[in-house]
Amino acid sequence: MDKESPQPVSIKLHQKSRILEISFSDGQNFELSCELLRVYSPSAEVRGHGPGQSVLQTGKENVSIDKVEPVGHYAVKLIFDDGHNTGLYSWAYLYNLGENKDELWKDYLQGLIDAGYQRKGTH
Helix, strand or coil: CCCCCCEEEEEEECCCCCCCEEECCCCCCEEEEEHHHHHHHHHHHCCCCCCCCCCCCCCCCCCCCEEEEEEEECEEEEECCCCCCCCCCHHHHHHHHHHHHHHHHHHHHHHHHHCCCCCCCCC
16 A cells, blocks of 8 residues: 555444444545445455455354454454454555445345345344
8 A cells, every 4th residue: 555545543443333433544434334344354265266256245244343453554454253353454445345335235235135145133
């Protein structure tokens, strides 16, 4: 990430609401649900090892983040309560998730519908 790219100035985990709030140096503020972060994990387990190899994540409606660990000056590692702890969330990746969260969320929900999965605890 170059010096011109927005850097996080604040990262707050709201465990009760299961939201990770990230404020960036350009003034952007994003609230990302633990579920969104989990199902869009940058790990090979979720994304696969190449194009078209991503694995739809199901049963993550109530997932929480237990811990946020800094990785150098470029990323964080998120430790989820379902045991998932691989994949580094770079600042650019988190920013992209924030900017595109509505579209990504729609894609995720459509993927669940297409797979015949019914989200639990939803209206």
